[in-house]
Amino acid sequence: MRLLNRSAGRLSRHRRGPLAGLAVVLLGLLMTGGLYTVFSPAQAGSAAASEEQIAQGRELFLVSCAFCHGQNGEGIRTQNGNQLGPSLVGVGAAAVDFQVGTGRMPMARPGAQVPRKPQTFNDDEIAALAAYVASLGPGPAIPDESDYSVDGLSDEERQQAITNGGQIFLTNCTACHNFEGSGGAMPRGGFAPQIRGVEPRYIYEALLTGPQNMPNFSNGNLSPDEKRDVIAYLASLEDMPNYGGFGLGGLGPVAEGLAAWVLGIGSLIGVAVWIAAHTTRSTKKKVEA
Template identity: 60%
Template sequence: MVMLLGLLLTGSLYAAFSPANADNEAKSDEALIQEGRDLFLVGCSFCHGQNGEGVSSQNGQYGPSLIGVGPASVDFFMGTGRMPLQIPGQQGPPKHPVYTQDEIEAIAAYVGSLGPGPAIPDESEYTLNLTGDERQEAIVKGGQLFLANCSACHNFDASGGAMPWGKVAPTLKNTSDKHIYEAMLVGPAQMDVFSNGNIAPEDKAAIIAYLNSIEDNPGYGGFSLGGLGPVSEGMFAWLVGIGGLVGFAYWIAAHTTRSQKKEEEA
């Protein structure tokens, strides 16, 4: 009897509470998505369409479809201030974000509801949880991965570089860890997507730790000349180095006995 009563009680209690809980959670998600949709209609739909389907006009596209780009893309583009874009067409420069992080997360939830895509990463994913020698090894590996995969566009010390058609690959020195991780997941503009199958999450964290480590290091080589490599170093060699030699040659020519004789004759 007691057992039967107990089973009945737990059964009815479960029935009474569990659907209500599920309802609550669904509602708060729904509320977040609704809040995101309202913000989206005001700030983004002009270029990305009423339902995020994208807008194209005769003279090109205003904004691409956001279906399936995922919350990580929204968090990256809005968190680095690239979106909302002010003028259709040009590459959105990183600037101070205009939306709060809560608003960004609401819009990210809305865009995430349009189609599956990479989620906003958790802090544990983009921080390297190693110490001592293991940490040093991971940072060295991160550096090798950076040189192999990223330095072609972002320069060997992450100071950025020029891209074809007037575009730029920005410096990574002011970018937060989360946004570096998201950039790899999302591949903004001409940048490739580095999915987790391509560069594993812990290797992404190693790249980020490497980038932080070169930021903390002083330039041991003396003048860094902006760290732009052959361009600024070559310029330095031409202007100061060869320029100095040419100047010196003129000076020698002006002080030989022959040139002094000419002056006396004149």
């Protein structure tokens, strides 16, 4: 305590005059501001999108999306409390690029699942829609190719990324998407889709925005490098040879083990029963004789 007091005294002796205090406060403010710009996520819609693009996006939005999402993207509830479409304020350009880019939006009809379907809009229109929604409120930006590409890595680094990505995938994704990314059922009639062959950009955006029942893996939970590693791992599954035999849908060790158990042990039991039946008959014969 004494020590603390003494050092505090020394500090205040060094900080002379009101001007010095002001300088300290200013320096503190500058540093927080600087750190904030360094660490805060990039926001789309600020620099990249032009007024013109936002206006074009708004026009498309009014025609194709406002019916469910509202004139200003504020969301619409029906009278019985169901949601026609959620608010899009703050979902960010990444969510629009994912939803419209994978053809999920505009949604055709309400249901437990919004499936992937062919795109309705071309790339320019999707960019305009994304710019408009991003202008409603800050949210995650569309990732840049450098965020998810492994092209710049050496062979060793790439191998490392795949290994790391595989571990992340095992702990975070297999529960819903299965070991080989072949997808699986979800509660209330939904399903987690097969994610092999999905474009890296949409994988990144799905992680960033957590569509529907998928949790969102923000950059705080799963850093951009970790997202890239997961993408590298999924790409490596594409290159994996099929080792023949019955695939069993790649349902993982449980199903494959179960099949081996039922078929293998099952046939052994069959043979044992057959042998037992035959030996009984021969002993019976012996008794008769």
